[in-house]
Amino acid sequence: MIKLAVASLRARWLPVLLVLISLTASMVMLLSVDRIQTATKSGFNQSINGVDLLVGPRSGDIELLLYTVFHIGKPTNNITMQTIEALSQRKDIDWVVPIALGDSHRGYRVVATTKEYFDKVKYAVDKPLSFREGSEFSELNQVVLGHQVALELGYKIGSKLFVTHGSGQQLGRQHDDYRFEVSGILEPTGTPIDKGLFVSLEGYELIHLGWQSGRKIFGLDKVDVSSIPLDKLKPDTVTAAFVGLKSKVTLFRVARSIAEYPNEALSALVPSIALSELWSIVGMVDQVFKLLSWLVIGIAIIGMVTLTLSTLDARNREMAILRACGASPLFVSGLVMIESLLVGLAAIAFAVGFVTLITYLAQDILLSELGVLAEISLLSSQEAATLLLILGAGLLSSLLPAVMVYKRSLSNGLTRL
Amino acid sequence: MILSFDQVIHRYSGSSEAIELPSFTLSPGEKILVIGPSGSGKSTLLNLVTGVQPLQQGDITLLEHSYANLSARQLDCIRADHMGVIFQALNLIPYLNGFDNAQLGVQFSNKSREQANKSRQEISRIGHRLGLSDEILQKPAQHLSIGQQQRVAVIRALLGKPELIIADEPTSALDEYSTDRFMTELMESLDSSKQAVLMVSHNPRLTSFFDQVVELKS
Numbered sequence: 001m002i003k004l005a006v007a008s009l010r011a012r013w014l015p016v017l018l019v020l021i022s023l024t025a026s027m028v029m030l031l032s033v034d035r036i037q038t039a040t041k042s043g044f045n046q047s048i049n050g051v052d053l054l055v056g057p058r059s060g061d062i063e064l065l066l067y068t069v070f071h072i073g074k075p076t077n078n079i080t081m082q083t084i085e086a087l088s089q090r091k092d093i094d095w096v097v098p099i100a101l102g103d104s105h106r107g108y109r110v111v112a113t114t115k116e117y118f119d120k121v122k123y124a125v126d127k128p129l130s131f132r133e134g135s136e137f138s139e140l141n142q143v144v145l146g147h148q149v150a151l152e153l154g155y156k157i158g159s160k161l162f163v164t165h166g167s168g169q170q171l172g173r174q175h176d177d178y179r180f181e182v183s184g185i186l187e188p189t190g191t192p193i194d195k196g197l198f199v200s201l202e203g204y205e206l207i208h209l210g211w212q213s214g215r216k217i218f219g220l221d222k223v224d225v226s227s228i229p230l231d232k233l234k235p236d237t238v239t240a241a242f243v244g245l246k247s248k249v250t251l252f253r254v255a256r257s258i259a260e261y262p263n264e265a266l267s268a269l270v271p272s273i274a275l276s277e278l279w280s281i282v283g284m285v286d287q288v289f290k291l292l293s294w295l296v297i298g299i300a301i302i303g304m305v306t307l308t309l310s311t312l313d314a315r316n317r318e319m320a321i322l323r324a325c326g327a328s329p330l331f332v333s334g335l336v337m338i339e340s341l342l343v344g345l346a347a348i349a350f351a352v353g354f355v356t357l358i359t360y361l362a363q364d365i366l367l368s369e370l371g372v373l374a375e376i377s378l379l380s381s382q383e384a385a386t387l388l389l390i391l392g393a394g395l396l397s398s399l400l401p402a403v404m405v406y407k408r409s410l411s412n413g414l415t416r417l
Numbered sequence: 418m419i420l421s422f423d424q425v426i427h428r429y430s431g432s433s434e435a436i437e438l439p440s441f442t443l444s445p446g447e448k449i450l451v452i453g454p455s456g457s458g459k460s461t462l463l464n465l466v467t468g469v470q471p472l473q474q475g476d477i478t479l480l481e482h483s484y485a486n487l488s489a490r491q492l493d494c495i496r497a498d499h500m501g502v503i504f505q506a507l508n509l510i511p512y513l514n515g516f517d518n519a520q521l522g523v524q525f526s527n528k529s530r531e532q533a534n535k536s537r538q539e540i541s542r543i544g545h546r547l548g549l550s551d552e553i554l555q556k557p558a559q560h561l562s563i564g565q566q567q568r569v570a571v572i573r574a575l576l577g578k579p580e581l582i583i584a585d586e587p588t589s590a591l592d593e594y595s596t597d598r599f600m601t602e603l604m605e606s607l608d609s610s611k612q613a614v615l616m617v618s619h620n621p622r623l624t625s626f627f628d629q630v631v632e633l634k635s
Contacts, residue, residue, distance in 0.1 A: 004513075007512050007513055007517075008512060010512065011511065011512030318510050318511075320504075321504075321508065321509070321510055321521070322510075322521070323469060323493075324467065324469075324496070324502035324504070325496075325497065325502070325521045325522055325524065325525050325573070326493055326494065326496045326497020326498070326500075326524075326525030326526060327493070327497075327525050328489075328490055328493045329489075331525075
């Protein structure tokens with residue numbers, strides 16, 4: 001039967017090819033949307049990993065998450081270093097990495113932190129940050145670049161750059177009296193880390209020495225920087241802190257106790273919970289795309305059924321010959337369904353091959369342009385289930401022409417077909 | 418006896434009219450021609466004999482199998498195992514070549530499926546006898562002339578040596594010369610294989626090729 005179905009499809013190659021293309025294209029669209037959605041969602045949910053708690057000044061969870069992880073918006077307040085030190089000394093806390101935000105460089109946020117940031121903060125599923133080139137900062141004037149910053153701005157190890165005060169690029173707000181030198185460039189992560197510039201807290205404090213209330217009072221070019229003792233560059237406040245616990249079991253207890261910290265108004269949030277809340281808001285767009293893809297697939301299946309129905313009259317003779325040779329009505333109608341099945345299977349094979357190839361070819365572009373780390377995989381179980389569902393829908397739709405063929409085989413004689 | 422057609426009456430759906438078909442029997446190797454004008458029931462008779470249309474009244478027996486006691490599936494098997502069918506035209510599936518078209522005859526038959534491997538040589542042998550070379554048989558059916566297509570249909574009908582060959586006006590698309598040649602080749606093939614034939618035609622010139630003529634009234 002399969003040999004006959006293949007021969008029949010080959011004989012009608014042009015309309016079959018067109019249906020195959022439309023079905024493949026719609027499956028490619030669905031798979032692509034699905035893969036981008038999965039990669040975006042997993043990238044989004046894994047924007048930060050290895051961090052048990054985000055601690056910042058009292059504010060909304062989403063707000064704290066947005067400016068500490070996604071570098072969006074402005075922190076409303078700071079937390080003191082005394083609080084950070086108090087947190088570090090707690091027995092249930094393993095490590096604390098403070099971060100200070102506020103400055104930027106050509107649209108990319110500057111994150112002032114400690115060297116531990118590169119050890120403790122992870123991305124995706126427990127992947128540590130690694131350096132594509134160079135290493136972490138060890139001097140006041142050194143900066144580490146996220147992958148996208150280096151790529152977009154064309155910086156290399158040893159490149160020199162100024163930092164702008166605040167997030168804009170207003171004139172007169174450049175820290176143009178102190179240049180940072182690139183010491184390391186991170187590997188791509190598909191997270192906001194790719195869009196960050198990382199300097200030491202001391203270096204960050206240094207460039208703000210001559211500033212008061214957001215205005216430069218004196219420039220560092222008039223100061224002998226090397227004569228400033230390092231402990232004088234310890235900041236009094238930071239924006240937030242990433243916290244790692246000794247035991248995950250204590251997560252909610254520690255979060256609650258930090259939120260109730262008596263000396264300062266603090267917020268402590270669990271990143272994964274806050275990320276899920278945020279995704280439930282921004283993930284709606286993907287649902288719309290998915291709905292559109294299903295509509296396109298529906299149209300392609302209707303196209304396949306239309307092709308089968310339109311050729312049915314022309315194939316009456318073929319069916320009569322098969323019946324005359326002893327084929328049962330079930331065989332003849334089964335032939336119609338097998339043809340649909342073969343077209344559906346071919347479309348799946350082409351779509352999976354095409355999407356895999358495109359994922360492979362566009363991996364770098366997706367990462368650099370959209371910050372989406374698309375993993376190359378042939379077919380996930382969820383995708384396989386989706387494609388089988390489409391195949392099932394196609395087969396179910398081919399039941400209509402198959403039933404028509406079956407009825408004609410019974411009602412028409414050999415000579416009237 | 419191969420076939421018995423006994424007091425068969427057929428009513429068409431949606432019509433109160435009934436057609437009474439003449440009774441006849443067909444012995445091994447015997448050739449019967451059914452002639453009659455259009456609308457006399459020739460096609461109905463063929464559809465009933467092949468078991469494609471259900472028997473309503475009377476009885477048809479093929480090799481001691483009474484159609485009245487057989488299911489549609491069993492009738493399909495009977496047709497595959499014991500009958501070869503030749504149409505008046507458009508006998509072949511256009512996208513299959515001559516060999517594959519001829520082989521369709523044994524594809525659905527339990528009896529001759531075992532011989533399917535040997536059938537290619539058999540197709541070649543019958544083809545040569547009917548004037549069709551292997552080269553012609555390799556061509557897709559749509560590239561064959563009408564005469565060549567009819568002869569491929571004959572090969573398909575003869576292959577596996579079914580006891581009964583049903584032919585529905587197989588010469589209607591052929592000219593006089595080709596008709597004579599086709600009928601001579603067909604009858605010679607049937608004589609050598611001792612297969613019975615039931616042919617329907619409106620051409621009275623063909624009666625000389627047959628042992629018995631059944632005439633249908635309009």
